[in-house]
Amino acid sequence: MTKKIVIIGGVAGGATAAARLRRLDEESHIVLIERGEHISFANCGLPYYIGETIHDRQKLLVQTVEGMKQRFNLDIRNLTEAIEIDRNHKKIKAKNLITGEVYEESYDQLILSPGAKPIVPPIPGINDANVFTLRNIPDTDKIKSYVDNKKPNHVTIIGGGFIGIEMAENLVDRGLNVSLVEKGDQVMGPVDPEMAAYVHQELSAHGVELLLQDGVKSFEGINVILESGKRIETDMTILSIGVKPESTLAQEAGLEIGNRGGIVVNEHLQTNDESIYAIGDAIEVQDYILKQPTMVPLAWPANRQGRIVADNIYGGDQSYPGTLGTSIVKVFDYTVATTGVNEKRLKALDIPYQTVHIHPGSHAGYYPGAEQMAIKLLFSPDGDIFGAQIVSKKGADKRIDVIATAIKGGLSVRDLPNLELAYAPPYSSAKDLINMAGYVATNVLDGDVEIIHWDEIDQAIHDGEVLIDVRNPNEYEKGSVSGSLNIPLDELRDRLDEIPKGQRINVMCQAGLRGYLASKILWLNGFEVRNVDGGWKTYSTANGIDTKIVIG
Amino acid sequence: MTKKIVIIGGVAGGATAAARLRRLDEESHIVLIERGEHISFANCGLPYYIGETIHDRQKLLVQTVEGMKQRFNLDIRNLTEAIEIDRNHKKIKAKNLITGEVYEESYDQLILSPGAKPIVPPIPGINDANVFTLRNIPDTDKIKSYVDNKKPNHVTIIGGGFIGIEMAENLVDRGLNVSLVEKGDQVMGPVDPEMAAYVHQELSAHGVELLLQDGVKSFEGINVILESGKRIETDMTILSIGVKPESTLAQEAGLEIGNRGGIVVNEHLQTNDESIYAIGDAIEVQDYILKQPTMVPLAWPANRQGRIVADNIYGGDQSYPGTLGTSIVKVFDYTVATTGVNEKRLKALDIPYQTVHIHPGSHAGYYPGAEQMAIKLLFSPDGDIFGAQIVSKKGADKRIDVIATAIKGGLSVRDLPNLELAYAPPYSSAKDLINMAGYVATNVLDGDVEIIHWDEIDQAIHDGEVLIDVRNPNEYEKGSVSGSLNIPLDELRDRLDEIPKGQRINVMCQAGLRGYLASKILWLNGFEVRNVDGGWKTYSTANGIDTKIVIG
Ligand SMILES: Cc1cc2nc3c(=O)[nH]c(=O)nc-3n(C[C@H](O)[C@H](O)[C@H](O)COP(=O)(O)OP(=O)(O)OC[C@H]3O[C@@H](n4cnc5c(N)ncnc54)[C@H](O)[C@@H]3O)c2cc1C
Ligand SMILES: Cc1cc2nc3c(=O)[nH]c(=O)nc-3n(C[C@H](O)[C@H](O)[C@H](O)COP(=O)(O)OP(=O)(O)OC[C@H]3O[C@@H](n4cnc5c(N)ncnc54)[C@H](O)[C@@H]3O)c2cc1C
Ligand SMILES: CC(C)(COP(=O)(O)OP(=O)(O)OC[C@H]1O[C@@H](n2cnc3c(N)ncnc32)[C@H](O)[C@@H]1OP(=O)(O)O)[C@@H](O)C(=O)NCCC(=O)NCCS
Ligand SMILES: CC(C)(COP(=O)(O)OP(=O)(O)OC[C@H]1O[C@@H](n2cnc3c(N)ncnc32)[C@H](O)[C@@H]1OP(=O)(O)O)[C@@H](O)C(=O)NCCC(=O)NCCS
16 A cells, blocks of 8 residues: 655645645655745735735745644655656656755656746846746745835736736735736636726726736836837836746656646546646646636645545545636725636637626625625526626625535526525625526526626617616716616606607616616516616626726 | 415515516506505614614615505505405405504415514513513614613523524623523524534623523513522513414414414415415425424525515416525624534434534635634535534635535535635635535545544543543643643654553544544554544533533
8 A cells, every 4th residue: 555656846736635645644655846945835825925914924834844744744855846757667857956966756656736837928128127926935035025125116017817916906005006017908817807897996996007908018127118109117027927837847758738738637637647647737627617628727726636636546536527717816895706607708619608797785785884796697598507707895705605616516597596595684685696696697597587788788779779777867867878768767657658669678777676677667568678787887887987997 | 367466464575575476467466464564674684773783774674665665566555464364255354553444355366474473471570571572663663762761781681592692792782781591501592502602602702691591480570580590680671582473364264384383385385275375484394404394484585485476476386495594693703604404403303414513714824814613514424414503703604605505506515625615815715614624524424534522522531531632732731621641743653652552542632633633643553543523622612611601
């Protein structure tokens, strides 16, 4: 039973696998090889240490080399790089980065958890510019000491993914002026544009200068030159445009590599060499819903896979069922969370789908402190849940976890009204917003209401369709779609004769609920009617009304 | 298609049914009969209005009679009591409580949503004492105006269910001294004693005098005399020992009534008269897990059932699948949440079960603000989830909703590690505590660890078994089981020879994790070993160490 297992990479996936392996066998020889000084650190906490939300650097070290040796009786080689895998002889070559010594280490099983590294394109001038990336503790120390000691005034962040956004927040917290440059037309790729619009709002409300649809052409001294020709004078640049898998070692050893550069594994997380397992950011996984290869460089998958691989090495037969891509990020006062597939992807793949947007409160409105939420639910014509996206100051994490669980439980949107969630006024509503999303989605599925989406409204008006805004006049006056007609919901039954017959009517309210009630009244009175999904809230946010963005 | 529908009871279930009925048909005649002045009010907010967390009384009125008439074109008869159902002629008799007029109202379908009323036993002296119950707005006004105007100094609350506990908190907020008398040996019946122990701790930490295993024998002027003989001098008494269904009207009409006094309905929520539906607190429902009749007087079921009944009246074929009993309550800084069946019930029914207790942080420990949680998971020998109970200052609502969803998705504890929940440091951990609970439960199921529960330890020690406490000496010194031996986890491998061979060893740590690691080491070294489930945290809390309770 006793084995010699070598693990390359000593952080999320690798350290977890090592710990579990020891719990399965006290006798095995477990060698943990890590290029860096630190193992088992909190990658995800790094931005918050720079921002000084986390004060104590020690806290980033979830486990130390000594602590981990002691507790799990591991043979840990930090500051050691694996430089070659010799599959024929089941050996690796390792290089001690201090002494320069290169030596061999045999294995019965090899686990690769080398992670990913920040993408750094060969932008002209990049080597002479003050550019940082963030992946590990040394990167963190560099950025933090620069901020602490050089007291920079302005930072340019390239890339609006979650690390870019976390750095924007944390550097605003440190008093810097922040410009965020993003090549796409939205930050936060995993969510759809109308949901990213809330992030744009929040970033801009906190003084972050947002430059979309623009990229870096070159660095010239203290200037970042954008493709649009814009020139940003800056004291430092954070490059956070994404990561690429650390798969060179695997590739050189002839292990199969996917299109996206990730190591290919089977459902047991074995590479094409059955003695070699691979996990974490370095591998290609199956999209849980689409059943297609994808890359999801997040901590949950790495931890989960580390556990599975350890078990499989000890005779287990566990499968990794693919990754949903549940993720979450704090953006100042807001939380943005998502799970499953987004609309962009469904559209690109030509998969039929439906979507609804709703905006209930995070808990009962009569109890203080409720915050309005924005939830987008995506589902198939059969009601299967494709995914959800949620933005709110409160309660987004809870609801995304419920949806992620519902997906794993094989529930459809028709089951969401039946979820018996915990209700007391400080926590939710007697119909929680997940129930509500289920009702709204089911109504759409069943054809009990027709809806029109935020991005179809301008065209409809342009085509001469009628849009009735059923909000109260004081709400209507604060902002409305031009060309719309205001008839408050509670007057609708009495004013039916004002509504043109024989043509399609669109109705709109603040968040969708009153519009729905209006559309039921009109429909039952013989009108052909569509409700504006998500109401003025979705429409106005998606259209960036009140958000300052610079377009490249 | 057009019908005349009469609804008795105009709040949670009744108003919801009415609103949905109108969305299904603009023409139907919908009569809503409500004994009280108010319809559609926020029962659940009442304690917080008394406590002045909710300041504006208007906020309690989710809808007004006028508003609801206007929006849903209803025929609302408030201050009107239904006093008889004439099933043969499909009529009810109603009494206008202002004029005294009694009249008949015919129906095609009748919906009963009369709710429940506080139990008021004929305790000697009760009529002359200053005793309040809380169910509706007039009750609330009475209590609040007494507190506002009479400035009482002390209140006695009889009954430690969720209304009693909410009132305790809210009256402490108003500056009153509170004594809480409870007949059972714990407050919060839906959770098990070791979980209720946290509530005892929190109540007592906020100065609430807790009197358990005691009841009221009589009221004598300003004194409440307890069965134990104790005498509490008090300015006012809140009686909150439970509710009983308002089923007299139904019973007199010959509708079937269950053992618990609730109206019996089929899965379509029809009574034994197919024209009469019943919903909400007044009905007996099926326990979702046990498939036995039960009563769950909560708002979610009432709302859900109201929607289902309206649909079924309009040709729908919707079933109510039973009630899980998910519930939640705020207790000062803590949240207590539960779903499914508890251990007391499983024991009483002699159903084989397993349970584990764990105490992870509400989010990553290195990010500020994490709070330790207590979660109890109950499951069958096959891994089916029976239920969960969670207590924490943060994150309890999220985790109970995830478990409730997992149950509805038919997931087993073995599936919990596979739930891909949203992770970033402010929200959770790379293995969320739900994943962790799944790992721990699966280990128990698979026999990968043996556990001993908090209530078995004293006996084991008494029987001469060895208990090794693997915490660090400084933790051990702060409190430990007498008779235990302290060997810190990280020294265990080197001190194996100190451990007696040939007999069963128990290991214990703070929360269960290090004990688990120790038990793996010992087990792999040939010892027969059990880990103390939930560690010192569960043991010490369950045993009420540091909690002041008066036992009757
Ligand atoms: C700033 C930041 C914030 C993040 N925030 C979140 C978050 O909020 N939520 C979330 O889910 N995820 C987050 N992540 C992602 C998460 O940290 C990763 O998905 C996870 O760490 C991946 O685990 P892994 O084991 O695959 O790789 P890693 O944890 O990166 O470990 C790989 C290790 O392998 C070592 N290595 C590589 N090649 C070799 C070699 N040849 N020889 C020796 N050692 C080698 C590397 O030095 C590295 O330490 C964040 C990441 C960063 C950088
Ligand atoms: C103080 C308090 C706090 C609560 N907190 C929570 C909580 O946090 N979470 C939760 O889930 N639940 C809570 N509840 C319970 C929740 O309010 C009920 O479960 C829910 O209201 C039940 O709905 P229902 O329609 O069955 O009854 P109700 O909402 O009580 O409505 C019944 C109505 O019927 C009327 N009626 C009865 N008989 C007649 C008749 N013969 N003629 C005319 N009218 C009649 C009554 O006057 C009453 O207004 C709380 C309840 C109270 C009292
Ligand atoms: C520190 C680290 C090595 C620990 O790995 P680990 O031992 O697998 O994980 P945990 O400490 O959470 O313990 C989990 C184990 O304890 C068990 N456990 C947890 N709480 C328990 C309790 N109360 N009672 C009994 N067992 C318990 C679990 O069942 C699990 O054991 P199993 O895998 O044998 O079933 C690893 O998590 C790590 O390196 N983390 C930092 C890196 C990282 O993840 N970065 C990305 C996120 S910032
Ligand atoms: C006020 C009250 C009458 C409203 O009942 P309701 O109309 O069924 O409920 P809501 O206002 O939440 O609206 C839900 C409806 O709007 C739809 N809806 C909600 N948000 C929507 C949106 N953004 N877009 C489209 N439709 C939406 C839902 O699909 C649902 O319609 P359906 O049932 O026809 O599918 C009822 O909830 C009530 O009386 N509440 C107070 C009493 C109470 O519950 N007390 C106990 C708890 S304190």
